[in-house]
Amino acid sequence: MKLNRTTLRTIDILKLVSKKPDGITLDEICEKLDLPKTSGYDIVTTLVQTGMIHVARGQKQRYTIGLTAYRIGINYTNNLDFISTIDPVLKAFSREVGKTVFFGIRSDDAIVYICKFEPENPIITTATVGTKNPIYCTSLGKAILAYSDEEETGQLMERITFKKHTERTIVTREELEKELERVRDKGYAFDARELEEHMECVGSPVFGQDGNVMGAISVSSLYKPTEDYDALGCLVRTKAAEISKLLGFLGKC
Incomplete structure (x- = not known):
């Protein structure tokens, strides 16, 4: 374009x-x-x-x-009034899981971090509020992409320039499409050390009152081979569904 x-x-x-x-x-x-x-x-x-x-x-x-x-x-800030609704939920969730919790939205082919909550003894993460990361190798991005309008997602994928950040980074459209199918099947997405070698993230979509995906939440921490990331994914999916209902979504997450 x-x-x-x-x-x-x-x-x-x-x-x-x-x-x-x-x-x-x-x-x-x-x-x-x-x-x-x-x-x-x-x-x-x-x-x-x-x-x-x-x-x-x-x-x-x-x-x-x-x-x-x-x-x-x-006007943009006013449109983000929902943040005051989800802030206490995300803050409590961060304490519950003992990990850093993010809420992010899509900005073209990137993810913008809108909220960040850390537990008492946080692991330092490079992502900060207002910064952007690629949509194709973040759990937030994959969660949003998987549940976005199919035509819009297809057009977006044509604009993505894939870059290898680690040995695990998805670098083709075909790989990403298969990954999004897995996200839809599970209801949550992984950044399996695709952006940073030492960080593992799990994300799940948040829906608005109109039924459209409006963003996603994620949990981030240092990678641990002993961690059950699917169990963590289920927790994130449940919390994302709770937030969606708070925002007026009446459908099934």
């Missing part, structure tokens, strides 16, 4: 400006993003007119994030 270059440049400018609370000049924007000044000026001027960025006029105009962009962000 061909992406629009101007749109991509606009997004890059917004990201850059959002990281500069004291403002940034047009020259600095063009230099950091390697943009022709005429293109940068046209985009920035449009963003100012729409309220996406704000201009402080002085000897040199400096740009900061605008009110419209802020309102969009607030």
Whole structure:
């Protein structure tokens, strides 16, 4: 799929400006993003007119994030109000299993970690709230993919660029499709040391009121050969079903 270059440049400018609370000049924007000044000026001027960025006029105009962009962000946050409902459940679940618990959502071909809860003596995990990981080698990603719309999943798989992170990483579409069949059969997914050599994760989908998969929860810990990961998967599946019901899902998980 061909992406629009101007749109991509606009997004890059917004990201850059959002990281500069004291403002940034047009020259600095063009230099950091390697943009022709005429293109940068046209985009920035449009963003100012729409309220996406704000201009402080002085000897040199400096740009900061605008009110419209802020309102969009607030609307996104408001749409995540369900987080306050699932937070205490996930926190208690982390204490119950003695492992790190995540809630994540899909962002194109990646997973974004929205919540993270750790037990009293946590094993350090590299994933933090707001970070992304590939959808095809995370238990969160597989759990979401397995229960997403079939056509949408097929289109997504065409865009995935498989990369080998460990010797166990799935690196072909065919392997991933077989894996998703196993996920549907069990109701939970594994990241069997596919992203990090020492970490094993188990994830299960969370459904919203409309019956669509809205995200997934996972449990992560250091890999132990003696651990019964299928038993852990059943626990995660049960907890995901409980959360789905809290969010208004009336179907069978």
